[in-house]
Amino acid sequence: MVQELTRPTSLRRGAAPDSAWAFLDGEFVPIRDAKVSVLTHAFNYGTGVFEGIRAYWNAADEQLYALSLKEHYLRMHRSCRIMRISLPYTADDLVGITLELLRKCAYREDAYVRPLAYKSSPVIGVRLHDLEDSFTVFAVPFGTYIDIDRGISCSVSSWRRTDDNAIPARAKITGSYVNAALAKTEAQEAGFDEAIVLTGDGHVSEGSAENLFMVRDGVLNTPPGSDNILEGITRSSILQIAADAGIATRIRQIDRTELYVADEVFLCGTGAQISPVTSIDRRAIGKGEPGPITTKVSHIYFDAVRGKVPQYRSWLTPVYKR
Numbered sequence: 001m002v003q004e005l006t007r008p009t010s011l012r013r014g015a016a017p018d019s020a021w022a023f024l025d026g027e028f029v030p031i032r033d034a035k036v037s038v039l040t041h042a043f044n045y046g047t048g049v050f051e052g053i054r055a056y057w058n059a060a061d062e063q064l065y066a067l068s069l070k071e072h073y074l075r076m077h078r079s080c081r082i083m084r085i086s087l088p089y090t091a092d093d094l095v096g097i098t099l100e101l102l103r104k105c106a107y108r109e110d111a112y113v114r115p116l117a118y119k120s121s122p123v124i125g126v127r128l129h130d131l132e133d134s135f136t137v138f139a140v141p142f143g144t145y146i147d148i149d150r151g152i153s154c155s156v157s158s159w160r161r162t163d164d165n166a167i168p169a170r171a172k173i174t175g176s177y178v179n180a181a182l183a184k185t186e187a188q189e190a191g192f193d194e195a196i197v198l199t200g201d202g203h204v205s206e207g208s209a210e211n212l213f214m215v216r217d218g219v220l221n222t223p224p225g226s227d228n229i230l231e232g233i234t235r236s237s238i239l240q241i242a243a244d245a246g247i248a249t250r251i252r253q254i255d256r257t258e259l260y261v262a263d264e265v266f267l268c269g270t271g272a273q274i275s276p277v278t279s280i281d282r283r284a285i286g287k288g289e290p291g292p293i294t295t296k297v298s299h300i301y302f303d304a305v306r307g308k309v310p311q312y313r314s315w316l317t318p319v320y321k322r
Helices: 041-045 069-085 091-105 174-189 231-243 258-259 293-304 311-315
Strands: 021-024 027-030 049-050 053-058 064-066 111-119 133-141 151-160 194-198 204-207 209-214 217-221 248-253 262-271 271-278 316-318
Touching: 027 069, 027 194, 041 069, 041 111, 049 069, 049 133, 049 174, 053 069, 053 151, 069 091, 069 111, 069 231, 091 133, 111 174, 151 174, 151 262, 174 248, 194 262, 194 271, 204 209, 204 258, 204 262, 209 231, 209 258, 209 293, 217 231, 231 248, 231 262, 231 271, 248 311, 311 316
Parallel strands: 151 194, 151 271, 217 248
Antiparallel strands: 021 027, 021 133, 049 111, 053 064, 053 111, 064 316, 111 133, 194 204, 209 217, 209 262, 262 271
């Protein structure tokens, strides 16, 4: 006999409330009705691409601000080209669909938007060609992905980052996140908060699902796109903030042991936001607390995403009409 599972009385972080909506196969439906077959190709083979988009609630403005919407959808189109997925909507179309979705959900709190484009044919057989394509997007309430206030501990993972000639990190491919899951679980079960993964030749790539920045001698460094990183939108925003704030930056390869002697390290991404790293492999980073450059960049970023920095209002799209 199969035991019936009891639904928890409160929603876990990232769970969808009953009032949530999704856009699936060209129409808006209650999220409880947004279902696909177990035969769906992407479910069986990981043949899909996705984005993660945040929307930030500003109580003073009574406004929900969607962050970098068009940039995310332009990247999704690039991922689709790599995976031979036909997406019938332009980036502007997708921005409009997302805004309508968020209005239907009527969130007055931070939210997370998940668009997916995927191979939807109900067939067995691994390939990319001669398959149907579908698109869906949904939104759920969402707070912090990892603890960003106290700083986090990391370990350098035994799992290497997938290579561009194997599963391209440049595309956000659903199946490739097995790599992230293996690294993250290894780290957390060993008592760390997060993992840092290396390339096949031993250079620092990124966190399990976040880009990495390192400060040495006052210079903010981050690995190049050729070191199998996701070309992160938050990463680009941080590089812009640093340039505007007069912080020297370099995009270059980083050795593992440089992390141990770094003045500061932080991870970043749409989900992770900006997460200061205070230890790696049980070695304190700097003074074992968030450093001054990390703190400065973080304060500017968190004000910017809530619409408090006029200089960066172009990153934001107000959801609710006024």
